[in-house]
Structure formats: structure tokens, C-alpha cells
Amino acid sequence: MSDVVDNPANAMKQDRSLLSFAVPLTALLGAILGFVGGQAVNQPLAGFIGGAIVGGAIAYVAGTVLADQRTTGRWAAVGVCAVIGLIAGGIAGIVSGILAGAVLGWVGYWLASGDYRRGVPPYSTSGQVLWHNTFLFICGLIFFFLIAPIMVIIPLSFNAENFFTFTPEMLSLDPEGYSLKHYRDFFNNSDWQLAMRNSLIIAPFATLIAVSLGTLAAIGLSQSDIPGRQAIMAILISPMIVPLIISATGMFFFYSALGNWLEANLGFSQELSGYIKVILAHGALGVPFVIITVTATLVGFDKSLTRASANLGAGPVRTFFKVQMPLILPGVISGGLFAFITSFDEVVVVLFVGAAAQKTLPWQMFIGLREQISPTILAVATILVCISIALLTTVELLRRRSEKMRGMSPG
Amino acid sequence: MKLTKILMATSALTLSAGTAFAEAHSGESPVAGEPMADSMTLVSWGGAYQNSQQQAYVEPYLEMNPDVSVTWDERSAEAVANLRAMFEAGNVTWDLVDVVAADAIRLCDEGLAMEVDHDEILAPAPDGTDASDDFGDLIVSDCFIPQIAYSTTFGYRTDVEEWGGETPSDICAIFDLETFPGQRALERRPINNMEWALLCDGVPKDEIYDVLETEEGQQRAFDKLDTIKDQVTWWNAGADTPQLLADGEVVMGSTYNGRLFSLIVEQDQPVEMLWDAQVYDLDGWIIPADLPEERLNRVLDFLWFATDTQRLADQAAYISYGPARESSAPLVGEHAELGIDMAPHMPTNPDNASNTFVYNYEWWADYRDDLDAQFQAWLAQ
Numbered sequence: 001m002s003d004v005v006d007n008p009a010n011a012m013k014q015d016r017s018l019l020s021f022a023v024p025l026t027a028l029l030g031a032i033l034g035f036v037g038g039q040a041v042n043q044p045l046a047g048f049i050g051g052a053i054v055g056g057a058i059a060y061v062a063g064t065v066l067a068d069q070r071t072t073g074r075w076a077a078v079g080v081c082a083v084i085g086l087i088a089g090g091i092a093g094i095v096s097g098i099l100a101g102a103v104l105g106w107v108g109y110w111l112a113s114g115d116y117r118r119g120v121p122p123y124s125t126s127g128q129v130l131w132h133n134t135f136l137f138i139c140g141l142i143f144f145f146l147i148a149p150i151m152v153i154i155p156l157s158f159n160a161e162n163f164f165t166f167t168p169e170m171l172s173l174d175p176e177g178y179s180l181k182h183y184r185d186f187f188n189n190s191d192w193q194l195a196m197r198n199s200l201i202i203a204p205f206a207t208l209i210a211v212s213l214g215t216l217a218a219i220g221l222s223q224s225d226i227p228g229r230q231a232i233m234a235i236l237i238s239p240m241i242v243p244l245i246i247s248a249t250g251m252f253f254f255y256s257a258l259g260n261w262l263e264a265n266l267g268f269s270q271e272l273s274g275y276i277k278v279i280l281a282h283g284a285l286g287v288p289f290v291i292i293t294v295t296a297t298l299v300g301f302d303k304s305l306t307r308a309s310a311n312l313g314a315g316p317v318r319t320f321f322k323v324q325m326p327l328i329l330p331g332v333i334s335g336g337l338f339a340f341i342t343s344f345d346e347v348v349v350v351l352f353v354g355a356a357a358q359k360t361l362p363w364q365m366f367i368g369l370r371e372q373i374s375p376t377i378l379a380v381a382t383i384l385v386c387i388s389i390a391l392l393t394t395v396e397l398l399r400r401r402s403e404k405m406r407g408m409s410p411g
Numbered sequence: 412m413k414l415t416k417i418l419m420a421t422s423a424l425t426l427s428a429g430t431a432f433a434e435a436h437s438g439e440s441p442v443a444g445e446p447m448a449d450s451m452t453l454v455s456w457g458g459a460y461q462n463s464q465q466q467a468y469v470e471p472y473l474e475m476n477p478d479v480s481v482t483w484d485e486r487s488a489e490a491v492a493n494l495r496a497m498f499e500a501g502n503v504t505w506d507l508v509d510v511v512a513a514d515a516i517r518l519c520d521e522g523l524a525m526e527v528d529h530d531e532i533l534a535p536a537p538d539g540t541d542a543s544d545d546f547g548d549l550i551v552s553d554c555f556i557p558q559i560a561y562s563t564t565f566g567y568r569t570d571v572e573e574w575g576g577e578t579p580s581d582i583c584a585i586f587d588l589e590t591f592p593g594q595r596a597l598e599r600r601p602i603n604n605m606e607w608a609l610l611c612d613g614v615p616k617d618e619i620y621d622v623l624e625t626e627e628g629q630q631r632a633f634d635k636l637d638t639i640k641d642q643v644t645w646w647n648a649g650a651d652t653p654q655l656l657a658d659g660e661v662v663m664g665s666t667y668n669g670r671l672f673s674l675i676v677e678q679d680q681p682v683e684m685l686w687d688a689q690v691y692d693l694d695g696w697i698i699p700a701d702l703p704e705e706r707l708n709r710v711l712d713f714l715w716f717a718t719d720t721q722r723l724a725d726q727a728a729y730i731s732y733g734p735a736r737e738s739s740a741p742l743v744g745e746h747a748e749l750g751i752d753m754a755p756h757m758p759t760n761p762d763n764a765s766n767t768f769v770y771n772y773e774w775w776a777d778y779r780d781d782l783d784a785q786f787q788a789w790l791a792q
Contacts, residue, residue, distance in 0.1 A: 160680070161657070163654055163657040163658065164654060164658070194482070203753055252496065253499075260502055270504065274504075355452065356452045356480050356484030357452065357504075366455065367485040368485075370457075370650075373648075373650045373654045403551060
């Protein structure tokens, strides 16, 4: 960069491109942000013009006076926008002002300093640069659309009202508008606690069944001398392919008969047989996930290792636990994780197969949404999102650690 | 119609009530002392209504019987379909099911609900009146054990700027898009909507069902509904309209009066009731047919307690639905937490009941399947 600035002709060019490129683009972005912000206080036009001026000014300053003090410049942008936000819309205005300032400051420097060309080779045409950044932008949008719907529920779950609504108090960041009452309700309400307990009973048992059966099936199916291998595989993974409602209808009649038999002949209580039915049904739903992930890891498994192990005198069981299992463990764990999540998230089958005594969290959420739209559902959803993130992170860390300990590089 | 007369009598009593009875003693249930199951699955509607049942008689019953546990299943809306499936699979997991009168009649006709002798299994009134006289005409089926009378009515937001200060005062405001622009919420089924449409198309109240019986009459109702179809949000669950009103997604909408009471009085939202042409209906318990003896005994023991005069009156302290027993009416008092008088919020209160509509479930039993299909086809157009 420095050799470009040293050359006066280049500096001139840089200056022109600043006025014809970075300033108008940042001004446009500022105008859009100002328009949106102005809409909130019923002054869209003033917001549009003000935003354009502020955006252009930020880019100009970023390209000239504060070109080398990037941090100062960006904080200044944040500060200016926060003050404008405060004048226009109070506390909520400050927050949106800070956000807008951060975005404008970043974009202003990004465009003015030429960083937008950094990801592409220096000889690229402007078309290629444009495409590269558009591509990144589309990727960003995809992430946004995946994550934003989940993010919306988190602030809503702290709503002080009993409705799924961003109240005016919430939008003006008034502490009165927020409360933990839906979380309290979740932990005090016996229905939710029953559902939580049931989910924590059913999912681990279903996972255990799915992992043991699925792993064995995958190992068996990886032998090339099994007759009708494709057909067996197709049948085993069918619960994943057949629409869930069809599996559930079939399971309803099948497991009802099984439950009646258990109660009549083995003297099981209705509650116990209910749990057994749901656990078996969820186990069956989880098997395909384990088979698929374990089969995938078995592809990279060197068969000669089992022969070597047999050569050294280990029996098949010992070979399985000491040689094969450690090597396919990542596949088993991720399959188990899928099986767990399948059972934990599942609502259709449990509604058909289970009775009210076996209601799980998704059941309670589903029924709750239908009959009593209560933000407690959002509180539960927030908790579940946190659990899922924690679970995935833990498993991933454990997997990396075990791979490192065995001297394998991750991935 | 007799039903209205009883409801009116009930409300008159409510108003004249000044004396509170001492805890009424309803005696022992007919199955006391027999072996009983120690758990029960009750099926209800969720929300404020289920909460009123929980507070008024399930928790008191559990206090008296600490070794019993109750599981709620909130599937009353699909009770008929679910019970049919359970009977086909030979695995009935429900012990007591809360349904509307029309569903009780259907389940009784199909033999899925147990026929009961009301005088034998239900407590008499404190003054010794038999249960069947106390419930009177509200016992619309041999399987049906009434609990409450409720109504389907409208709520509207009070802060709609476009209305220029006007507020709806009669049912036809629903069809008046000029004075009252904005989205409306109506239930996604023909019942009630067809009647309201004809009423606002100039058909006299007592001729509605005669007109609706003819094809021209049905077309007339659909034509009237067509005039607002673009402005209607269709709801399925009783909780939808309160949520939509609270959001401001709709400016007016129909739902059960107890849900609106909860929205207006308990949640303090800017919404008012439009009682005009409210439609009365009944809700109560049915017992699934052929329950094993121990489970049936537990259900009967619970029912004796949960439907006695005092318990039904207690329920009205949590939700603004009228108790089905005549003898409960004088005992209706104040809201359990807010301490406000409940009588003015009852659908049967004379101020609210100046213009009511009696829903004819016998007529609907005959025409429902056909009109349901027509209605769904009309929605899809």
C-alpha cells in the first residue's frame, strides 16, 4: 500500500476514486440506514438525507484526515451516529445509532482504504472484484436468514407481557418491558417440568438403542459378502425417507398392540409400557442416522487392521472394541448426537405413540402453541438453543482432544 | 328455546346473590371405599380455561387425595378423532375428556362415551335437589356432564385511528368495512360465521336456520362473507384471536368470551367486548366408554367432587364462564386474584345478553359435514 501512496500520481488517482467511489457508496448505505431509522420516528425523508450526508462524510474523513487512524475514525463514526440517534429517538435511538455508526465506519474504511480488493488477486478486473464481494454478501445473507429467525425468539422470551409481541417498552429498552417470568414459569410449572423430565428420560435411552443397533448394522453392512446388502440398507434407513406422519400412523397401531400385550402378559403399568413404546419408536427413528454416519467413517477404515489384530491373537470382540471402535468413534458420536436430537426434537411420533404421561418438550411446545400462545414456549426454546450449542461444542471439543491424543490431525 | 331461559334465570340469581353459603357439603361419592387407580389423565383445552379447572377443583381434589396424580392432555379440540383412533387401537389412555356439547353428542352416538345416570353419579344441590334438575336442560346428551356455559363473541381494539372515534356497537360492524376498516379474525369453520352473515344480510333471527337450510340461503351467507373475505384472518385455536388482537394484527375478532376476559381484565390490553349476537354453547365432561373398573372408580370419585355446586361456582372465580348448575349461580363471587365482581363479565349478565343468539347444535349435527366441505372450498377460492 505504501508504495502506492508514495507516488503522487497514484495519490491523485486515489483521491478521485475516493470522491467518485467510496463516498457515494457509503452515502447510499447511510441514506438507506437513515431512511429505515427515520421511518421509526416518522421522518423517513429527513433520515434519508441526513444518513446520506453522514455516510458520505464518514467515508471522506476515512479516506483523508483519519486515513491512518482507523480505530479513532471508527469510534468517531460510532459516536457521531449515537448522538444523532439520541436526538432523533432517545435510548432506542442511541442503540440503533451505535449499530449504524459501526456499520458505516467499517464500510467507509473498507471502501476508502481499498480493503475491498484484499480478497482477490491484484490483477482482477472490477467485475471480478464486484463478483467476489457480491458472493461474500450472498453468503452473509444465507447465514442471516438461517440465524435471524432463531435470534428473534431470544429477546421475545424476556417479554413482560403474555404475548409474542415486541411491546413499545421493549423497543425503548425500558427495563419494565423485560422480565424473567416466563423462565420462572418454566421452572415452576409442573406440566413443563414433566415434559422436561420425559425428554431427558426418553432421548438418552432412544439414543442408546439407536447407537448400538445402528453401529452393529453399519459394520455388518460394510462386509462385502452380505447377500441383499442394498435392500437391507434401504429398509433400515426407510424411517428417514418415509414421511414421518406415515411412520407415525403405522407405529400408532403397532405399538398400541405391543403396549396392550406388555400390560396384559407381563403386568407392566400403563406408564411404564408408555415409556417403552416411545423409546422404541424413537430408537427406530434414530437408527438411520447412526447407520449413515458410521458407514461413512467405515469407508476410511483399513480392513487389514482387523486381520492384523486377529493375527496377533485378538478375538473378534476384542478387535471390535480395541481396534475398530476407537477409529470409527467420531462417526458413532455424531450419529448418536443426531439420534439424540431426533428424539429430543420429535413431536409427530410421540403425539401418536405416547400418552399424556409421556409428553416431551416438543409435545408441550406444540400443544402450547395451539391452545395457549404463551411466551414460556420462547423461554424453553431459548434454553433448548443454548443446550444444543453447548452439546455440539462439547462433543466437537472432545472429538478434537481425542484425535490430538491419538496423534491424528483434526478433520 | 329452553336453554336461554335457564341461562337467564341463572344470571338473575347471580345478581340477587348477596349471601355466601358456607362450604357446601356434598357428601361422599357413590364409589367411596372401592379400589381406585391412583392416576388420572384429564383432557382439556389448555390456557385460561384449563387453569380455572386446575385451581377450582383439581388442586383441591389432589389435596384431599395426596396419593393421586393427574396428567393433563390439552387435546380437547381433536377429542373426537383421537378417541376414535384410541378405540380402534384398543388403547384408551384418557380418563375424563372435556368437550363441547356437539362433540359429546357425536361421541355418545358412536358409543365412544359412557352413558351415565346423572342423579346417581353427581352430587345433589345443597338443598337436596337432584342433579338432573339442578343441571336441567343443559344435560343435552346421556353421556354429557355439563360444567359451564360460554359464548363466542367479538373483541375489538379501542385504539384504531382509522375509525375516527367510532366503536362497534352491533354485530354487523364486522361486515362494515367503511366505518371499521382493518383485519378481522374469524374462526376457520362455518358454524357461527354463516349465522352472523345472514343476520347482517337482513334475515330475522328466528328464520336463520330455515334460510340456511336452502341452497340459496347458503349462497347468500357466502356472498355476505365474500364482502369481507380479503380482510379476514382465519383462526383455529381459541388463543389465536387474543394474540392477534394484542399484536394489533387484527382490529376485531371472534373468540370465546373467557379468553377475551383474560385479555382485557387480566392482561390489561386496549380491547373491549362486543357482546351483540353472542352465541351460547356448553362445555362439559364425558367419560370414555368401557374404562377398566379401578380407573372408572377414580373418575367417578373425582367427578362427584368436581361438579358439585360449590366447585362449579369456584371455577367462575377464575374465568368468566357461567356455571352449569342452577344452584351454583348464587355462589358466584369475585375474581380470585383481582377481587373484581365476576357477574358483569358473565355472558349471561342481562347487560351483556340483551341480544343473544342460540346456536342450534341439532341442526348443525345434520348439516355440518356438508357445510364444512362447502366452507373449505369457498376458503380455497
